[in-house]
Amino acid sequence: MFTNEYTDIVIEHFMCPKNVGILNDSNGEGKAGDPACGDSLNIYIKVKDDLIEDISxxxxxxxxxxxxxxxxxELAKKKTLKEALSISENDIIDALGGLPENKKHCSNLGVKALRSxxxxxxVSAVENK
Known part of the structure; x- marks a missing residue:
């Protein structure tokens, strides 16, 4: 049963996800996917003065x-780039109060897409200088 597998925090973020959509004024975009299960994630960031001002x-x-x-x-918003780069799969799992063992790989998507x-x-900032 769905509610027995997931914590209340996981259910909340699934039913009412935060920061959904395309960030039209983003200045960074990252993608990640898991071919084994078909999941795909795009993350958009707006960075100003080394701070992630907005993310979707x-x-x-x-x-x-x-x-x-x-x-x-949620973990990356309002963080410096260095702080955001240090976010790990375990940080995401811990913030959600845990995940079933067979779903822990989903946290890899977030980390990979954020780093991307x-x-x-x-790269864009260097090219535009």
Whole structure:
């Protein structure tokens, strides 16, 4: 049963995800996917003065993918790039109060897409100087 597998925090982030959508004025975009299960995540960031001012995401996947994507954006919002780069899969899982063992891989999507978005921002910033 769905409610027995997931914590209340996971259910909340699945049912009412935070920061959903395309961030039209983003200056960094990252993507990640898991071919084994078909999940796909795009993260958009708006960085100003080394701070992630705003962040959003679009995800295709299971409830755990939606929840981990939502939590990733919540953990990264208003963080410096260095702080955001240090966010780990375990940080996301812990913030959600845990995930079933067979769904822990979903937290990898958030970390990979966030790091990809930061890398995209940094490359663009160097190219635009």
């Amino acid at each position: 995401f679009l995800v295709y996947g299971c409830p755990a993918s939606v929840a981990t994507s939502s939590m990733t954006t 978005a930061i890398e995209n921002y940094l």
